[in-house]
Amino acid sequence: MSVSTKKEKILIIGIGGGLARITCKLLYKINPNIEIVGIDSRPVDHTIEIPNLKTYRIQYRRGEFENLFRTHQFTKVLFLSRVTHSSISSNLIKKRLNLSLMGTQTILELCLKHNIERLVILSTFHVYGALNDNPVFVYEDAPLRASLAHPEIRDVVEMDQKCQSWMYEFKDQINTVILRPTNIIGPSLQNGITTYLTHPLSFYPLDFNPMIQFIHEYDMAKVLVRSLEDIPLGLYNISANEYLPLKEAVKKINPHAYPLPIFPLEKINQVLNKTFIGVPNYLMDYLKFPCLLANRKFLKIVGPDFFHFNTRESLETLGIRRFHALSL
């Protein structure tokens, strides 16, 4: 990535996460003239040391977004925020589905209205679903079957499909890139897979051992930055080239991890979910069945040596985090 001096103003939706912080730093590194406006509905970390970065904590409402787009003349938008999913009550699911879809629709409309040059949307590989009959590599054109087994994730699936149809409908007006990354791991992240792998009481499934892929947070940030630069309009799976069995991945971080059968854990989790402390049920499927992504389309554009970390190195960085967590 070469250094640029172009005057650009980027809106990052979801600045509160670890990935957004790394992306900001990378963006500034390649273009010191860049202006970044970051928003989040979660508490925002104001310690990111980047000049020209303004962060706001806002409610994701149409009015708030409209004000933001009117006040700033954004050239590009990076949409990292997803409404998280749970399965607590059907009423909540309905409300969340509505919020998620309507919120996305608002952002898409505003991007179009304010002549945004480029929009990058971070979706997830969870839309494909971890299923016992997944082919070995899932390509971008594979059906999105996650919500077949778990209706509570249909907001994420519908949001992805909405963005996809929108991307092609307005392909002449705005350059949209949709990314479906595999498990993103790294010491700055607090997502489900990172928490699972670094938990002091980590375990691996005794009765299943699916193959799993990872991408390091730094590499993912590089993907986001590159997508804001010159990746052609389209939908891309993002994953490193390697894959390994889940047991091996867990053992690399914690050699003393213990095996547990998933079947009873699933049942316990279903009960815990009703008390707000469980893991979303659909995530348990990723401990049972594989969902390996074919990354050929993206690597064809960026080249085979684009990623900095291989799987072993990515897991090593997590191992260090786990070590620190234990020593505290």
Add this chain to the structure above:
Amino acid sequence: MLKINFLKSAYLREVSQKVDERIVLLEKRYQDVQDPWGLNINTLKKSLKTLYPLYDKYFRVQNFGLENIPKTPFIVVANHSGQIPIDGVLLIMSFLMKTPEPIVLRGMGERFLFKLPFLGKLATESGTILGDRKNCRYLLSKGESILVFPEGVQGISKDTKDFYKLQDFTFGFYRLAIEQKVPILPVSIVGAEEFYPLVKQNKKLAKLFGFPSFPMTPLFPLAGLLGAIPLPSPVDIHINKPVYIDETLNADAPNHKLEPYVKEIKNIIEKKIHESLPKRRKMFDF
């Protein structure tokens, strides 16, 4: 005491040594390759050490025509029988243990197999993959060989009256062979039907439990899992000469154009079965 003596027997030591030798050869082949389906050479080694005595002493498998195995990737097409896919396991073991170089023949598993705790894991780590066309295509392109039972569930779940009657072959394997330009290796398996000599399929129970079939024998399900133990029927595996695909054929040709070719494969397998049936060994003649 008897158990300890058996475990320490010279035969088991010999088996263990034999398996270790074969695994060393496999490890050389797979050392730099991570299998995306999850093949685990260590699990394969353990499975082989456990199952080989059954292969050798219980089912007394005999292999014929090992010299017909091509050196390039191929599709093994075999008849399917015996109610549970023991025939597939024995065939895979033959290719691992009896060929000059061990070959991991990748078997195709039914979807429901991979849903099962422990069994799905064991199958995957031992080299079985989901019977999906994309998977087969990918495997063949990577230089692996695959095992196909084109009769499917219809073949394995026959009533006694239909033993050794080959069911209709599906066309997928032939299209795949044309597409990937690989030979077909027809294999005839004799002896597996007699694992459960008296069988009546219960379609209603199969539907109720969501299984592809539900065989009922005089002992199963009445005697529980003990009733599901197969009889020690000796198995003969006949590897026929490979069939090389006519390169002018189109993988997307309509079924009626490919039918004669698929029939030819079926006839080769059927002919060898009928030739071998009269020479079948006795069940309890150890």
